[in-house]
Amino acid sequence: MSIVTLVGSGQMASALTFPLFENGHEVRLVGSPLDDAVIDGLREDDFHINLTRTLHHGIHYYKVDEVETALDGCDLVVCGVSSFGVDWFLEAIIPIIPEGIPMISVTKGMINYPNGTLQVYPEYWEERLPEHSTLEIYAIGGPCTARDLSDHDHSFVGYCGRDLKKLAEIRALFQTDYYHISLTDDIVGLEAAVALKNGYALGTALAIGLKNLCGDDGIAHVNSKAALFQQSVKEMDALLEIVGGTHKMIMYAAGDLDVTVAGGRSRSVGQYLGEGLSMKEITEKLAGQTLEAVVIATRTASAVKAMAEAGKIDASEFPLLLHVDKLLNEGEKVNIPWSDFQTTTRDKK
Known part of the structure; x- marks a missing residue:
């Protein structure tokens, strides 16, 4: 039996308690500074008010001021914060992770810099580790919704990190007959893939909100969404x-895109934009929810524009992304640039 401490009681981290607990490990779930109400509810009856699922009885729950107790004696730390908690985790949690204990993250997103560089969170953290730190950072990505995982729906994800032997040991803690895990040392590829899909899920979901894409029977056409x-x-x-x-990681981006378009906050933002709502109206409608799709779409578009200005890439290769950026940040209405998607290719043979 191992002891696994999950810091951040968001939906995905909380869903991961199911395979961990069922594999016989001691599970400690720690709330972030914003999770006191979640922990209070879990302590009362194991019901997670945001995940809307009852966790296994026997999991240990801690508030953020008890995090050091939760870390004591653990064998693995899971970062379960949203992208808005990346710096908090770096400053408050990473320095107190016990020496020699690895960390794996479910946080999705990227940092963008003025020169157009995009950096995945594991690299961002590694560059800012305390002096002499030997912390090993791993990450999780792939098409897996928290509620479906909690319900034991078959889920297939990727775990990434530099040390594949250690990563295999971490996989053994989580893997079950319904939670399937591939391993890769392509940290940038996997993490970028699952970050990008949030912004593009928003773009794909535009078709869901466009009323004129419904037939006379009121059923939405699917060609536009597929396109x-x-x-x-x-x-x-x-x-x-x-x-x-690597291009191999596109499988995780595509799978995660499909899952996200099927439901969730990223889909909602895209659908509401398709219906003609402004971002102000959407923000009010989704008050209290973290809109990570808006952040990653904006950051990625900013990076693309910066790289294009420097002559490194051709911005015209990203018409959907740039249209989404205008919807989010310039107040434009949906006018999908279908003709810009058209290309002419020649077989290299």
Whole structure:
């Protein structure tokens, strides 16, 4: 039996308690500074008010001021914060992780810099580790919703890190007959893939909100959504190459895109934009929810524009991303640039 401490009681970290607990490990779930109400509810009856699932009885719950107790004697730390908690985790948690204990993250997103560079969170953390730190950082990505994982739906994800032997040991803690895990040392590729899909899920979901794409029977046509999905995969694949990931990781981007378009906050933002709502109206409608899709779409578009201005890439290769950016940040209305998706290719043979 191992002891696993999950810091951040968001939906995905909390869903991971299911395979961990069922594999016989001691599970400690720590709330972030914003999670007191979640922990209070879990302590009362094991019900997670945001995940809307009852966790296994026997999991240990801690508030953030008890985090050092929760870390004592653990064998693995899981970072379960949203992208808005990346710096908090870096400053408050990483310095107190016991020496020799690895960390694995479910946080999705990227940092963008003025020169157009995009950096995945594991690299961002590694560059800022305390002096002499030997912390090993791993990460999780792939098409897996927290509620479906909690319900034991078959889920297939990727775990990434530099040390594949250690990563295999970490996989053994989580893997079950319903939670399936592949391993890769392509940290940039996997993490960029699952970050990008949030912004592109928003773009793909535009078709869901467009009323004129419904037939006389009121049923939405699917060709337009499929076309946006297709364009999203194309643009994500190009971006993976730009940031230094391998093309093999596009499978995780595509799978995660499909899952996210099926439901969730990223879909909601895209659907509401398609319906004609402004970002102000959408923000009010989704008050209290973290809109990570808006952040990653904006950051990625900013990076693309910066790289294009420097002559490194051709911005016209990313028409969907740049249209989404205008919707989010310039107040434009949906006018999908279908003709810009058209290309002419020649077989290299």
